[in-house]
Amino acid sequence: MTEQNSIWVFIEHTDGVIAEVSLELTGKARELADPLGYEVVGLLCGHNVDALAADVIAHGADRVILADHEELALYRTLPYARVAIEEIRKRKPEIFLIGGTPNGRDFAPRVSSALRCGLTADCTELQIGDYYVKKDDKTYKNLLFQIRPAFGGNLIATIVNPNTRPQMATVREGVMRKPAADASRKGSVEKITPVFAPEDLVLEVLSRQVRKSTINLKDAPVIVAGGAGVTSADEFALLRELANLLGGEVGASRAAVDSGLVEKVHQIGQTGTTVRPRLYVAAGISGAIQHRAGMDQSSKIIAINTDPNAPMFQIAHYRIVGDVGEVLPLIIKTLRERSMDQRDAE
């Protein structure tokens, strides 16, 4: 008897809380599974984490495979990979989705290498489709289309794994939308107790420090982001000033992060945070696709750039050709005058 075809999601968690990206992917898996009649399975490894299973089901899973062991209390590559590799070998899921977090990107390649199956990193879209290979005159039905920017973002590639299972992909947090939790959803929990070999346990975690991020790009209504065209700390201070005026956060392109003017936590794009604010101000950001992939769903985009051919202008609602150091002060001044006028009127 073969098991029902399934889509698996790796459920990451820290301090008793499931990572947002794992729930986002559970929702995506549900979306992909429904037309195919597949089952959605959450793979949850940990110790005393039974309480988390209900949340996975509420976000779209039919079943949770819960591997409980004290050696799984904290994420470690080898014991976690051991569980996944053995369960996948046994049950043969079609698709396995993993969050693109540091630990997800540590885990996924280890598993894919052991299973000799293809893995695509940082997908920005996942679809189901058919793949025709002319050479063999053969059509592969219902493959996972793993869509991601490639080669410096000048291309969008659709990657498929026709011959290996599961089809594995990682996706960054925020790329897929998290579904609303539905507590009435029914699902089952299957508890397993893994057995480890000594070589699975050669690494020990001595300490772990978690610091709360002070910035919340994902939920910011307005983001004022700087790129390579922002060349000094003074100009970055202008971004901060405008963000404060608008009740938003400061974002950055990779170029700005690389220049050292702003910390990595501010990075927006395929390898940073994906955002959908009401207003996105792109100051001196040329608009490489990796950056656009992380912000192109913003409701309104204002682009400021000295280069009239910057790609960002092609997706912007407001195009301002000019220097960041001159345009930002103008916007700040206009907003300040407006709020003063309002106060006078009241």
Place this chain on the structure above:
Amino acid sequence: MTDSRPIHSVVLVKQVPDTHNVTGEVMTKDGTMNRGALPAIFNPEDLNALEMALQVKELTGGTVTVVTMGPPKAANILRDSLFRGADKVVLLTDRKFAGADTLATSYVLKCAVEKLGAFDLLFAGRQAIDGDTAQVGPQTAEKLGIPQITYAESIIEINDTHVTAQRALDSGSEIVRCKMPVLLTVVGSANTPRSASVRKQMERKLAAIPTEYAAIRAKYPEFETDEQLDAYLEKRGLKIPVWSAEDIGAAEGSIGLAGSPTQVHKVNFVVLESTESKSIAPTPEGIAAMIAELVHEYIVG
């Protein structure tokens, strides 16, 4: 910090197109790409990995061997590695390697590392800027059957058997201790890679692979034949070994396109969606009109 026997390190590096600096000129008018317009560089985080390996060597003694898989021109980053302090470098090049995805690449690297012999630490950059996958390091470790410490920020301690290192996490960090041999993938914030040493650059400037001999002889006519130059380089340890699929005993079905489970179904050039878009003059009047409109649409409060 450490009390250890000499540590032998292998560093996996990659030559990449400088995708961070993609400009308008890279894209041609018809929407295709001018790859030649992108300079080839040493993958930035691989330099951090090399730096970490060199720092270990300075503390414990031992050796640093640098390996890359790539076309012959990837010899440039191997020379660069020698200038920065690597003891030995190896180029893995073969037409049969072409079209490899991360799985096929990690298999080739595994074969080469096995051929090099015993080692304590295997280093790689966290990821390469042309693909940003961060997969090849862990996949190589899996194939070698060794553990891994990814996103390494620093090495805290090394003794004869174990290494203790700090890993970067999304929201914090952790300190792990692991038995050697182990793979470490190194993040860009780990250190500032040293520059090439002027002395080493002088001593090692002729380091070359055989296909570069003609160019060297054109510049240094005192080498009358390739054989003469080859003997000169060999004697001084400046002949960069070039290994083929056969040299490392790589199975044909596991390398190149054949060894790659992922296939590119299609590639779309990026077509930017045209939105309803307005040009705004960078003047007080232009800005004021734009803000009035945003206020009207409740975008700005």
